[in-house]
Amino acid sequence: MDLFGDLPEPERSPRPAAGKEAQKGPLLFDDLPPASSTDSGSGGPLLFDDLPPASSGDSGSLATSISQMVKTEGKGAKRKTSEEEKNGSEELVEKKVCKGDVISVEKTVKRCLLDTFKHTDEEFLKQASSQKPAWKDGSTATCVLAVDNILYIANLGDSRAILCRYNEESQKHAALSLSKEHNPTQYEERMRIQKAGGNVRDGRVLGVLEVSRSIGDGQYKRCGVTSVPDIRRCQLTPNDRFILLACDGLFKVFTPEEAVNFILSCLEDEKIQTREGKSAADARYEAACNRLANKAVQRGSADNVTVMVVRIGH
Template sequence: MDLFGDLPEPTHVTGKDPKPPEEDRGEKRKHDEVQENEVTEQNNQEEKKVCKEYARLKAYVAARRGEREEMQDAHVLLPDMRSVISTLPSQVSRLAYFAVFDGHGGARASRFAAEHLHHNLVAKFPRGDGENLDKLIKKCLLDTFRQTDEDFLKKASSQKPAWKDGSTATCVLVVDDTLYVANLGDSRAVLCRSEHVEDSGEKKSVTLALSKEHNPTIYEERMRIQRAGGTVREGRVLGVLEVSRSIGDGQYKRCGVISTPDLRRCQLTASDRFIILACDGLFKVFSPEEAVKYVVNILEDTSVAVERKEGQTEGEGRYDAACQRLASEAVRRGCADNVTVILVSIEF
């Protein structure tokens, strides 16, 4: 609405302003009421934005080198992205970001992604009052992954000899209480949600997949690789690379290996308990359901004491212990790979 549409036409007078006509006073009162209503509505929106309570998120991480000579995993925990973004869009009150990167052929691609991907995300995040924020965020994530991949490949190709590193990526972006999950490769994200059992009325924990695995044995992935002139042998691209999508891996880009992530969206509810983000080192020895059950048992078995760090509550200590024990158990079960686990607690 044009705010000046209700204003009376200006009158050109000299000296002291004359008493305005009755109809002008009415128009002025009408305009003042419009302005007052708009200010009130704006204040109400600001108050709602400040006062609305979103799920409280707290992240814990555990990293194990396993039997590898080098730790090639990397991770990022940003429960409050206001430390890296100057202003949020007016319709967004909270941004959080959690990510795990599993490197192969070296640690340079995973470290590069951990350092740069969220900065690219911030640079491309929609500004202003976009009408379709959901669509804009999805485009932002696609552009962010493409940019990060291009930047790393440019840097890798400028080295002598050229870097041949690659990395998977699983990232969770939390916008208010909506999760946007973007992933490449075989790292995963899963959500634990409590549901009522109809017969008994008791609660049970269910596991929801938040990501999609990308390996060359999946039909759609294999077809894309073959159309690009590549081959899949023994479940690997050219018989070597285990994943069909990644950041880096410049020598395989001509064979159909892409950096386009799978995108999923999930609305957090009061029934949600936690998120697990982990590289494939965990899931080589744990199914997603087993991993969730392992964490739930530690959270609920109060007969077993857990050590707490200074300042941690009992609940925080249990989440921290569950994260550390889950990673250690993966190594104990015989996983020789690097293992990185991020556990994000959800409380309303």
């Protein structure tokens, strides 16, 4: 059983994703079995059948730019969750991911990601319950781990990861969705929530929570809201330019294709000044990241806006 849902082979020409309508098009990956509300990810099978061999080719360097526009509501708890998950991921990856055969590495990566999400959720809930008054915050999460030239994407909630890939046939850049949104109106998600004794009203869990999976949100855990992420795998190609990771505050006012094209236009802006110690490429990616977050606010996004752009260098 292949526990990773593979994205299309690099030779194919993926259709650009664009907002809600893009989800009605052809599937870009195979769904994993739905997680139960109590599944920690530790009980599932870890055997891989007929996995394609990973290429040993160089995926190039990765460089990251981050911009964050945070509203005051829930700021402390959500920021704390993000910091804990980042630190926890780095520590577990360093301890568990080692050189070995492809199957062993992939099993380790999957276990590492599942354990990290589970650990982060448990630790956050402990801290939340110890506060007076107790925190009722929660957070979505999207994590991209690069091992050689393979990306492993773990996500829950409605934050998203988008890959900018150049299509040689159309001679245009495409926005390829790497993650899967978890909405309580989706059949598998709604069934899990109802089985746990919860309900979905007005497209929300108990009529309140917009997402069906999250870190934190302790009061909804009994209703089937889980911290088990979806995990996907994607092989990088020489045509891949950058990865965009952002929360729903961006995608409420930008489609993925619009966001990718906005970044591309910034990267072509030769007027962006280079600061001391930064290359011209780094300066342009940093400017693109900041401009995109600012533009989302200008377009009227009333939610937190966090944008990360990871440059793929060759």
